[in-house]
Amino acid sequence: MSDYLDQVARRAAALLRDADGLLITAGAGIGIDSGLPDFRGPQGFWGVYPALGRARIAFEQIANPQAFASDPRLAWGFYGHRLALYRRTSPHEGFALLRQFADRLPQGGFVYTSNVDGQFLKAGFVDSRIAECHGSIHHLQCLDGCRGAIWPADDFQPMVDETQCRLTGDFPFCPHCRGIARPNILMFGDWGWLSTRSDAQDARLHDWLRGVGRLLTIEIGAGTHIPTVRLLGERLSGQLIRINPGEAQLPAGKGLAIASGALAALRAIAVALR
Numbered sequence: 001m002s003d004y005l006d007q008v009a010r011r012a013a014a015l016l017r018d019a020d021g022l023l024i025t026a027g028a029g030i031g032i033d034s035g036l037p038d039f040r041g042p043q044g045f046w047g048v049y050p051a052l053g054r055a056r057i058a059f060e061q062i063a064n065p066q067a068f069a070s071d072p073r074l075a076w077g078f079y080g081h082r083l084a085l086y087r088r089t090s091p092h093e094g095f096a097l098l099r100q101f102a103d104r105l106p107q108g109g110f111v112y113t114s115n116v117d118g119q120f121l122k123a124g125f126v127d128s129r130i131a132e133c134h135g136s137i138h139h140l141q142c143l144d145g146c147r148g149a150i151w152p153a154d155d156f157q158p159m160v161d162e163t164q165c166r167l168t169g170d171f172p173f174c175p176h177c178r179g180i181a182r183p184n185i186l187m188f189g190d191w192g193w194l195s196t197r198s199d200a201q202d203a204r205l206h207d208w209l210r211g212v213g214r215l216l217t218i219e220i221g222a223g224t225h226i227p228t229v230r231l232l233g234e235r236l237s238g239q240l241i242r243i244n245p246g247e248a249q250l251p252a253g254k255g256l257a258i259a260s261g262a263l264a265a266l267r268a269i270a271v272a273l274r
Contacts, residue, residue: 110205
């Protein structure tokens with residue numbers, strides 16, 4: 001594996017040296033090296049949330065606005081646990097390496113991620129250079145979409161019975177109508193998500209892209225199950241480095257596939273750039 005990584009890292013370093021702007025695109029796989037759980041497949045998901053496994057509740061069922069309507073304590077048990085987990089998780093070294101790669105380039109870098117965990121912001125990336133296409137668990141909205149308001153979740157401290165996956169403390173409430181709030185996250189079957197925050201981020205991304213002449217995209221841990229992140233990198237001009245241990249395949253001539261976990265690959269690229 002070391003010889004393989006050394007070889008592909010040298011090719012990746014050459015692509016970085018030729019670029020003037022770096023787009024970092026990321027799916028859930030980038031968080032594995034930080035100790036965040038992998039939800040791929042029902043067994044992986046139920047291993048993290050055994051109470052949901054016992055009830056045979058799939059990820060697509062609990063990550064769904066209907067869950068807040070039918071059983072809000074269960075829905076907030078799931079999302080409250082995730083919020084607390086992401087707050088206490090430290091981003092791994094690879095995030096800092098990505099910042100260093102971007103800082104080398106005249107146009108710097110921008111992040112586009114389907115992750116809702118806020119790890120890029122926690123790792124020191126500038127808020128105005130992050131686009132979260134599925135929203136953020138660190139922001140809330142009214143379950144009924146009251147006034148179209150989105151606000152930070154900083155004041156919400158979820159108390160969760162992890163054995164039952166149920167919220168035991170107070171709900172977060174809408175400051176306008178006092179109804180129950182939900183995460184400002186695009187869920188499955190979600191027609192009530194307020195996208196204004198993410199839309200503004202996306203507009204900033206496209207403004208930045210217009211100023212980049214030699215774009216390089218480094219995509220990390222983005223799978224094919226929800227292909228939003230993968231499709232962006234394939235659609236944009238410029239070269240694409242896809243880092244993924246199990247789904248690294250690329251369209252012909254598009255760039256460089258690295259079949260590896262995130263941290264190992266990024267460390268190898270950093271060594272090759274020296």
